[in-house]
Amino acid sequence: MGQPYPVRYTVVPVIGPDGVGKTSLLQALGGYLQQRDHLPAPPVRFVQTGGSNALVLDVRGDGGFHQLVDFASAEEQPGLLRSTPFPGAVLVVSAPDSIVPATLDILMAAREAGIARIALALTKCNLVEDPEMLDLVTMEVREVLEKYGCGDAAPVVCVGAGAEGRAAERWWRANGELLQAVQTWIP
Numbered sequence: 773m774g775q776p777y778p779v780r781y782t783v784v785p786v787i788g789p790d791g792v793g794k795t796s797l798l799q800a801l802g803g804y805l806q807q808r809d810h811l812p813a814p815p816v817r818f819v820q821t822g823g824s825n826a827l828v829l830d831v832r833g834d835g836g837f838h839q840l841v842d843f844a845s846a847e848e849q850p851g852l853l854r855s856t857p858f859p860g861a862v863l864v865v866s867a868p869d870s871i872v873p874a875t876l877d878i879l880m881a882a883r884e885a886g887i888a889r890i891a892l893a894l895t896k897c898n899l900v901e902d903p904e905m906l907d908l909v910t911m912e913v914r915e916v917l918e919k920y921g922c923g924d925a926a927p928v929v930c931v932g933a934g935a936e937g938r939a940a941e942r943w944w945r946a947n948g949e950l951l952q953a954v955q956t957w958i959p
């Protein structure tokens with residue numbers, strides 16, 4: 773018998789309604805990791821999945837990798853979640869749109885599939901100018917997470933892709949916060 777393989781891989785589906793910014797989020801996180809860790813290229817790649825390509829982001833941590841996978845259209849997500857046991861997921865909600873019916877369908881499917889840990893990425897926060905509005909949306913998503921039994925410790929992180937100038941600094945740091953939340957919240 774050899775030694776157990778020392779590296780853990782945790783596959784984390786990135787779920788949420790169509791157009792909320794799932795692909796943009798993974799690309800932004802890839803760019804962040806490239807710069808932060810001085811990588812020759814963003815740690816993203818496309819994998820072939822049936823009919824379509826899935827974008828995968830490898831996040832390296834002390835104990836192994838989290839592989840964030842931008843799998844499927846909203847319609848296909850419930851089936852995907854039922855087909856494979858995942859320890860956790862990143863649920864993406866667009867801050868300007870907040871919770872929409874498709875968010876609830878996907879959240880319900882994730883809970884039914886036994887996904888215990890959900891980290892919530894509130895995207896497009898750079899499009900919301902009023903900070904109070906952002907607080908309201910954050911409260912709303914927290915309420916929904918609690919209602920669906922995700923617990924009050926589930927992380928909710930505001931992110932924004934594609935911002936420039938002074939605002940870019942804030943959203944740059946937010947990428948790190950989201951990755952940290954995923955690595956600590958999803959085993």
Ligand SMILES: Nc1nc2c(ncn2[C@@H]2O[C@H](COP(=O)(O)OP(=O)(O)OP(=O)(O)O)[C@@H](O)[C@H]2O)c(=O)[nH]1
Pocket residue numbers: 789790791792793794795796797845846895896897898899931932933934
């Ligand atoms: N300003 C801004 N625009 C964003 C952000 N994230 C995504 N977008 C825009 O929102 C649109 C949809 O983003 P996508 O990343 O394609 O969303 P998606 O969830 O992958 O969409 P599907 O794959 O079609 O389900 C694109 O036009 C993005 O440029 C963000 O944080 N800020």
Ligand SMILES: [Mg+2]
Pocket residue numbers: 794795796842
């Ligand atoms: Mg996409």
